[in-house]
Amino acid sequence: MIKTIKHMALSAALSFPLTASAQHQDSLFIRKMYDQALTNGKSYEQLRYLTGRIGARLSGSPQAAAAVEWARQEMEQMGLDRVYLQEVMVPHWVRGDKEHAAIVNSSISPSREVNVLALGGSVATPANGLTAEVVEVKSLDELKKLGKRKVQGKIVFFNRGFDQTHIHTNRAYGGAVDQRASGPSEAARLGAVGVVVRSMASNTDDFPHTGGLRYAEDAPKIPAVAISTKGADLLSNLLREDAKLQFHMRLNPQWLPDVLSYNVIGELKGSEKPEEIIVVGGHLDSWDIGEGAHDDGTGCVQSMEVLRLLKAMGYKPKRTIRAVMFMNEENGLRGGTKYAQVAKQQGERHIAAIESDNGGFTPRGFGITAPNEPVFQKLFSWKQLLAPYGLHDIERGGGGADIGPLKDDRVALIGFRPDTQRYFDIHHTANDTFDKVNKRELELGGASMAALVYLLDKYGL
Structure with missing residues (x-):
């Protein structure tokens, strides 16, 4: 009984950590980000190019190499503080x-x-x-x-x-x-x-x-x-x-020798706590059929849109915010593994990682694997700021394959959750094409991720 009372007290204390003034300020900022995404979003046209001009991009293929260069150029054109490639050897299987x-x-x-x-x-x-x-x-x-x-x-x-x-x-x-x-x-x-x-x-x-x-x-x-x-x-x-x-x-089919490829990383440098890193990402590779639109072109362009939206709003992040286009999620997970290995070698401190790899459908919320109860409660307390945008499903349990290797006792792993009722109709099929993606749903997803990143950056964990 005592433990229950203490848990309730902790939850109550963390449920409303923001003053009314701060809540109002955050609400206005998030609203403006959604407006920016829905009226001046870039993700849909980026996805059109990725899927239509490059197409399916299985690791090791010429299309995967083209996607790497495309992602690098897109993020460089955004004027980020840093854009770079992270080497990773990937498997090369051909059908x-x-x-x-x-x-x-x-x-x-x-x-x-x-x-x-x-x-x-x-x-x-x-x-x-x-x-x-x-x-x-x-x-x-x-x-x-x-x-x-x-x-x-x-x-x-x-x-x-x-x-x-x-x-x-x-x-x-x-x-x-x-x-x-x-x-x-x-x-x-x-x-x-x-x-x-x-x-x-x-x-x-x-x-x-x-x-x-x-x-x-x-x-x-x-x-x-x-x-x-x-x-x-x-x-x-x-x-x-x-x-x-x-x-x-x-x-x-046949296996060919491994190929040198890359994770593509863009970042906005933190102004107050640059050593604390927030990652948002998707996987750049896809299976070799269809166009890899929902799996996972949408996750990539939404992740890039997060950084673009923050820049468009003139926001100066306190913490370093990265968008990572991971390579080789589909048949090896080498990109996600390499990113985590390098982060550990360099002593980097990630506080949160968000992955979008469930398609570009209507946003519903986030699944959270938190390092401890206070962190989960803090994230859950922001639900009132996110709920007006349909983000009601903020629940325990979540993350993603590529961010999974980052798991430790300090980082929150978060999976973006769109409505997936139609996702497994087209997942891993020739039917996963650009025409199956709705522009408004895609843009709402990017804005939803940006809203959570904004709160994570402003208040930390």
């Missing part, structure tokens, strides 16, 4: 020619072509393709229970869809993605010759979703594809009627 897959040798159906995409990092099939019987499972546990006798020589079909009861679609994604990441190696340990994975998607359509797999060092490497949700339903239905049908797939 090869168009993949092909079909359901064949069925006693109840003619051969049916289905839409697939090789999972990122997959090895190739033999030149003429791979054909084998199929065994369907819903989970890694179900696969292990089948044992080697029922799996050896077959293609394992992982067919666990999203749990549609989750309101937050990220949780549905998290509940399904283990079969894509670990499924190929788990199947290979039991003698499987290939893997087909139901796309990590919230809807039913004919667009397959790629994404990275993680081969275990102690298991054979076997080819793996994602099948569209519509194709997965077809395959599952046919298997119920004909357990002996076969699946044919042909892939020819």
Whole structure:
């Protein structure tokens, strides 16, 4: 009971730390930033160029190199205090020619072509393709229970869809993605010759979703594809009627030597506490299909917009504010890892890091992983300043893949949370294109991140 009373007292003390005058001043400043973003925003046209002129930009590709130079030039033109490149060696996997897959040798159906995409990092099939019987499972546990006798020589079909009861679609994604990441190696340990994975998607359509797999060092490497949700339903239905049908797939991806690439970093130097750093960022790379618009072109241009908005408002930050365009989030996380390593080597003091990597949809709030309770309560106390802009979901738990390596007992990791109900319809697909991004939603997102950065800078943690 005593602990509860103390906790309530702490919460009450931190819930309203600002005077009425300060709240009014902050409210006006934030309102003006939103006005600036919505009437003179630059992020939408930046995204148009990134997606339309450069396009998909998988790590190691010429397009990724072009995106680095584009981001550097964009931030230099903003007149920031410093813009620089941070070297990072990245993996270079190429998809090869168009993949092909079909359901064949069925006693109840003619051969049916289905839409697939090789999972990122997959090895190739033999030149003429791979054909084998199929065994369907819903989970890694179900696969292990089948044992080697029922799996050896077959293609394992992982067919666990999203749990549609989750309101937050990220949780549905998290509940399904283990079969894509670990499924190929788990199947290979039991003698499987290939893997087909139901796309990590919230809807039913004919667009397959790629994404990275993680081969275990102690298991054979076997080819793996994602099948569209519509194709997965077809395959599952046919298997119920004909357990002996076969699946044919042909892939020819390959791994090339690592390539030198860069994180692109721009900063506004702090005037009072320059040693305290606030980072906002997204990942510049994308998968090699579509245009990488929502994943994660929107996060990159929103992060640059944060610094542009502060400059446009004539704001002089107390702390150093950085925008980081991370390289290689999709298939290695080397950019985020390198940034954290350099920060540690140089003894840098990060107080907060915000990542935008959930698409450019309508802003809803922020997910926060705070180093302690007072920090969380301080962030939560700003909700009244952010709520007028639809930022009601300020909750515990959040961050991002690229800022994750910065985690220690002093830094707050914050994930920008837009509405994600449509995100996993297009995530990692050829459908992730510029035309799927709404200008106003994108600009609201940049302003939302800028508002939080302003409060973090002014009041610190």
